Amino acid sequence: MTPDTILTPEKILLDGKAFVPAEDIPIPEWPCVVSQRPQPTLTIKDDDLFLVTDTLGNISGCSLNDGNPSMGLFCADTRFLSRLELQIDGHSPVLLSSTADKGFSLSVLCTNPRIEDHLQPDTIGMRRELVLNGALFEEIEVCNYSTSNINFELSLSFDGDFADLFEVRGHYREKRGRLLRLVEPISEEVVLSHSESNGLVPDEQNSEKREQFLTLAYQGLDGMVMESRIKFQHRQPDYFKGYTALWRFELAPHEKQKLGYRINPITNNKSSSTVSAPATLGQAKAAEVMEEQNWVQQITRIHADKSIFNRAIERAEQDMYLLRQSFGKHKTVSAGVPWFSTLFGRDSIITASQTLMLNPEIAKETLTLLAKYQGKIDDEWREEEPGKILHELRSGELSRCQEIPHTPYYGTVDATPLWLMLYAEYYAWTHDGETLENLWNHALAAMDWIDRNMKDTGYLSYYRKSKRGLANQGWKDSGDCIVNRKGELANGAIALCEVQAYVYSAKIRLAEIARMKKRLDLADRWMEEARNLKLRFNRDFWIEDQDFCALALDGEGKQVDSITSNPGHCLQLGIFTPEKAYSVAERLRAPDMFNGWGIRTLSSLSPAYNPMGYHIGSVWPHDNSMIAMGLRSLGLIDQAMEVFQGLFDMTNVQPYQRPPELFCGYERDGDNAPVQYPVACTPQAWATGSIFQLLQMMVNLVPDAPNNCLRIIDPALPESINRLSLHNLRVGPTILDLEFERSGNTTACRVAKKRGNLRVVIEA
16 A cells, blocks of 8 residues: 555545545446457557557457457556547447558548448548557547538547556456546536546536546555546547547538547556656657657668668668667667567567667667666575576566566576677677676676576576476477477476577677686686587587487486577577587578578477467577578578578568567468468567668678777678668767678678778678
């Protein structure tokens, strides 16, 4: 219970307002229009707010139970709006067109169906615009396109279940909080509404109506009171039925009228969003456009000679902007919408690494923020340990009530070595000595955690300790994915192959930094440990009869000997002997792994293979871009370009040219489109980041900002691109423009502009 909240058996008093349990005041309900099937959705996002609607811009109460549970307005892991439904005379509008192309706003054009003898079809034009900026804004313009006067009624139905995101995803709760009603004078048609001055709805006879409000409210089991405050703008509602606002229209031919509202998510009488909401939709749009323009000025601008490719790049640039999210004083990239719109360890780190060429500031913020939450104590519930980097941070009711351990949760085996890799990569790009020094003790703590974990077996492994934690704690973290060649699940502490490669790389890179810092004791020790790990790894993980690397070692040290994509992550990190690296590279391109669009997570020959399985046969863009980097590092440029082309062809046919989190592993066959995974996040951070990682694979930039040098080694454009330019590229304090041009099988590079004294070495 918070200090400002007073609870009596009858009422909850919060800062001068009174609430009572919802069941004490029954209200009339406006029926939703039943959909015949689940509809596709539109998604928009601004910082810590995101909205998912159907293609009409509606969130139908029926649709949530009809295959679209992710719809709603969400903030701080809470669904503040579970119904937002526009109807005309009790009917669903007819969709003409809709788009969420801008990312922070969506627009819908719709009309009316035939309504008995009352309205002919296509008489009314309705234009909806919804914008996020610290709140949800909507404006609806209505126009009569007939030649005579018409009468009709528009309704907007609202509701809020205030469900925790984990509940929306299917988490069962034995008990939850209670919905509240804001106590106001109640009549049959005018309910829960108040003017700005005195809390009452103005008399319907009064032509000078003030702005009107609705308030949806809920009290969690932790005593927190959450509200969705809906303030109507432009034309005010004529009356209310429960949480449905209704407008009676009489329009002359070609007459237009506008109505609108703003919804503020509130927790304990304070804004739930970290973004300050403006007053109007116009101001919200202007604020978003200005912030995005500032973002574009800071990043590397990438342009090709093919418009089809530029659309994918521009979408990826915009999505990286959209996925940024505030966490206290810092802003970094959230993992994906709708399920993972929060801070992740692994996802945020990999995305930051993928986008160093775009904007190294993402990496700086990610490193700093994750260091702030670095483990300090041993806590089995949260799987926290000193030096460990978090897996996932949540702020919803379930985490606040300790029903889930995400405050934060630390159940990830790879985030810690990945953090160390990013720490070194960021320094190579920026020569930011201040950040290097500020985070050095965090790096030492992270390495100490790795060494403690590896002490018994020589490998970094995971084993769930929390009863609400993840059974699998690598990037493939679903429960059915760590299987052997017979399709059987592995048991015990699991040592994943790619995690050992991350550790190897972290020790090699940190040894260089330690040597620079005159810590020769650490440098020599880490180099020796890396060499020994490489020897063990090539001995213990190699499947002799498959000439391939095992997915993992199980709790008994036995090989988990299925053919998977995981060893592809090892290719660029140097842990394989050369002959083993080439063998892995060749095997990944066999037909049971490469489906024409990308490399599957699991061989189609495995008994456990399922093309619709989350990690047992699907294709993930980030997985493939990391593998493409590995192929490139081995000099297998044609093979890397084949992976690029498959992923680009897949991306080109997606809505908005936006790569999804994953897609199904079905074979590419003629003109068939890639098969969508039903609940893939989009936009999703490391899928978006794969666009920039593939670009980095092509141009092959090797920065060494501490030594004031950038090497460009054997750049290569695919046949689908003739020219590529990078403007505003930052390496250390230097800003430069690079231009690449392909002629036959050769790609030339020239420095078009340079502001700074960086040495650029182009190696063909």
